[in-house]
Amino acid sequence: MNMLLLRIACCCLGGWWATACASAGACSVPVFRYALERWSADLYEVDVFFRGELTAEERRHLSRLEDAAQANGGTVNWEIVRCNIERELPPDLAKVREALGDVAWPQVVLRQPGGRRGSPIVWSGPLAMADENLARSPGRTELMRRLLAGDAVVWMVLVGDDEQAQAVTHRLQDALATLAEEIPLPSGVGLPGSELFARIPLKIRFSVQTVDGRDADEAVLRNLLTPHALAAVTPTETLVVPIFGRGRALAVFRAADVEETLIGDVSRFLCGACSCQVKESNPGFDLLLSVNWDDQLFGEDPPPVDARSPPAEAVYVPIPGGLAEPAVAAASADAAPSQAPPDGHHDAAGEPRPEPLARRRFGRNTALLAGLLVVIMAVLGARRR
Known part of the structure; x- marks a missing residue:
């Protein structure tokens, strides 16, 4: 912690x-x-464990869970993963299935985003009890x-x-x-x-x-x-x-x-x-x-996709050079009497210039x-x- x-x-x-x-x-x-x-929003993982073939009613129930997912036009930030326990499961799902113990199938496990990396289980229960209300309260x-x-x-x-x-x-x-x-x-x-x-x-x-x-x-x-x-x-x-x-x-x-x-x-x-x-x-x-x-x-007026994404690469800006050599600096002083001191911010007229926004924010x-x-x-x- x-x-x-x-x-x-x-x-x-x-x-x-x-x-x-x-x-x-x-x-x-x-x-x-x-x-x-x-x-x-990040997607939660809904693992549906079942043995062999689902009944018609179980398939309808599972379809409702899938239809609720944002990727399928629904409103819930989750993704559904079908897990037939009669087939070999990936190691992380095999551990979840083992943790369920001796239960009646099918079973549903709701895991935090990144579930394939071992995220905590939020809820588990029979398929018949799993619905969109898991995302509502x-x-x-x-x-x-x-x-x-x-x-x-x-x-x-x-x-x-x-x-x-x-x-x-x-x-x-x-x-x-x-x-x-x-x-x-x-x-x-x-x-x-x-x-x-x-x-x-x-x-x-x-x-x-x-x-x-x-x-x-x-x-x-x-x-x-x-x-x-x-x-x-x-x-x-x-x-x-x-x-x-x-x-x-x-x-x-x-x-x-x-x-x-x-x-x-x-x-x-x-x-x-x-x-x-x-x-x-x-x-x-x-x-x-x-x-x-x-x-x-x-x-009906969403922003353009590129406006909602951060820039792919950093934008580099030129960095002013250091102080000139003393002899050069002395010669420049005669030609530009309003030149700003090394640590100042002045415009060409010699007036103080507001500190750049990025530096103030910095x-x-x-x-x-x-x-x-x-x-x-x-x-x-x-x-x-």
Whole structure:
């Protein structure tokens, strides 16, 4: 868990540093909005284990699961894998089949994205019990409504203990009310390379959503979140999850670890310019949801595909040379008395020139992400004590 905490901070800082150094024209769209418009949700894996031939009713049920997949025109971010146990299975699926033990077939196993690399099992049960409701629950429906209404970040409080939930909810509400007034939108939004495509107004707006994790209807949601917790949690512990974009959770915190500084650093990072546009280079994971994001966001006017993808290669810019030799510099001074000092930014008329946007963002985001790293390491230190 400690390494996961460190990875989140270092991934944010390292990914941003590389992009900022590579391109002076970095994207100005806030992270939360860039993710909403440009990052498709990762696919969960639904492994359907059966022996021999399926009955007609079982085939119809399996077809409904497949039809619900986004790749087949449905709304759920999952993919279906048929696993006939009478045939040789790949090693990872063979292990899952073995873990099921002696059960009646067919059986369904829902795994987190990257299941072929051994991702945790979210749910398992008979084929007859598996349907699109695995991707639906009252809490997730409300979450999607808030994100599509324009909330920048939804701080979900998954209640396990009422006292913990009440305390952390008050901390979140107080801190977020102040942050919504203090955090500015990045400069340059709407300019070429930083276009907005969705019809949703761009605002810095936060909300706190309370979901009862003890409710049977939210059992799958809790199973989605618990494996990603940054510390060992008990079934009765309250969790806090900042969620943005298309239902992407940045991390899963214990309520006791969520303090004002952490709330501020996470919020500023998600509302800052999206310096690292490659989704896989950013921390976080996607929830299992049932929604057609493109239809909800863009209607019949989707953005061009190339506008929703990061550049394939870094864009290099010329770097000014160092100071000239003393003799040359002296000669140049006579011809250009308004020449800027080596560390200054002046135009030809000798007036101060605003610091380049990329450099201003470089300093601001470095400070924010360094602060987030400090907070996370402080949490680690406190936990060790």
